[in-house]
Amino acid sequence: MINPKINNALEEYIQIVPSQDKSIYLVGPIRLPINLDGETVIFQWYCWVRCDTLPGGECGNPNIDHASIIEMLSSSNLAEAQQSSVLVYGDFKGSPDALIRMHSICHTGDIFGSKRCDCGYQLKQSMKMIVAHGTGALFYLANHEGRGIGLFSKAMAYVLQEQGLDTVEANLELGFEDDMRNYDDAIAVLNQLRQLPVTLITNNPRKLEALKRSGAGVSGRIPLWGDISEFNEKYLKTKVKRSGHFGSGPLNNTIAE
Numbered sequence: 001m002i003n004p005k006i007n008n009a010l011e012e013y014i015q016i017v018p019s020q021d022k023s024i025y026l027v028g029p030i031r032l033p034i035n036l037d038g039e040t041v042i043f044q045w046y047c048w049v050r051c052d053t054l055p056g057g058e059c060g061n062p063n064i065d066h067a068s069i070i071e072m073l074s075s076s077n078l079a080e081a082q083q084s085s086v087l088v089y090g091d092f093k094g095s096p097d098a099l100i101r102m103h104s105i106c107h108t109g110d111i112f113g114s115k116r117c118d119c120g121y122q123l124k125q126s127m128k129m130i131v132a133h134g135t136g137a138l139f140y141l142a143n144h145e146g147r148g149i150g151l152f153s154k155a156m157a158y159v160l161q162e163q164g165l166d167t168v169e170a171n172l173e174l175g176f177e178d179d180m181r182n183y184d185d186a187i188a189v190l191n192q193l194r195q196l197p198v199t200l201i202t203n204n205p206r207k208l209e210a211l212k213r214s215g216a217g218v219s220g221r222i223p224l225w226g227d228i229s230e231f232n233e234k235y236l237k238t239k240v241k242r243s244g245h246f247g248s249g250p251l252n253n254t255i256a257e
């Protein structure tokens with residue numbers, strides 16, 4: 001039994017968000033000072049978990065209370081599952097225009113700084129763009145590794161790419177689709193945090209489509225190409241040629257054959 005004082009301290013930070021047939025438990029805002037190129041920038045951080053990730057998560061119970069959610073944590077093995085989160089900057093709820101990025105986790109690019117992809121660059125650059133704009137949110141989608149195939153399978157896909165397959169062929173040969181990602185939970189969290197339209201930072205038409213299909217207001221898209229090198233050029237070309245990514249301006253020329 002959790003101490004009632006602890007329940008009280010946490011209660012106002014927990015929101016229960018409807019998403020398709022499953023609820024999402026959202027915790028935040030938590031003040032997060034972040035080092036962006038030597039400058040400390042204050043973001044507000046939220047983290048979420050789907051009800052069915054917790055044992056007895058009571059997905060069918062619309063009246064589940066905050067105390068029960070807290071109670072379930074210590075018997076859940078959340079470290080073995082994936083939890084996504086969002087960094088919010090500025091007046092995200094009220095500002096007429098906000099930039100958002102739906103960033104898919106990339107262990108190799110985001111954490112290790114691998115140059116085989118553009119993920120690490122896109123992560124940092126989109127945070128800087130949001131801060132420069134004055135308001136926005138970066139969704140860090142932890143169940144999206146390898147475009148949704150998982151880290152171990154992505155490692156297998158990299159082995160195949162070393163042997164000449166491109167990034168799409170490698171996924172397909174392993175029995176996956178090119179892109180297995182789902183944005184429903186992230187969009188539900190977005191709707192909870194903001195009702196006004198957003199501008200999406202992406203080159204990926206599927207992300208734009210998912211957002212538009214959900215009914216969330218989309219006022220535009222900003223492309224994000226960069227950090228192109230001998231190590232990721234083929235990968236980026238494949239994104240444009242085979243996955244249908246939007247090319248853009250001079251970068252389009254850089255990556256065109």
Ligand SMILES: Nc1nc2c(ncn2[C@@H]2O[C@H](COP(=O)(O)OP(=O)(O)OP(=O)(O)O)[C@@H](O)[C@H]2O)c(=O)[nH]1
Pocket residue numbers: 102103104105106107116117119122144145146147148149154157158161167171201202203204207235239245
């Ligand atoms: N399967 C596979 N996944 C990869 C490879 N390289 C990067 N990824 C994953 O691809 C995803 C990249 O996602 P995003 O940064 O959202 O890129 P995107 O789909 O091109 O969309 P935008 O960056 O928004 O334009 C991450 O989950 C990476 O782990 C690869 O060669 N194979």
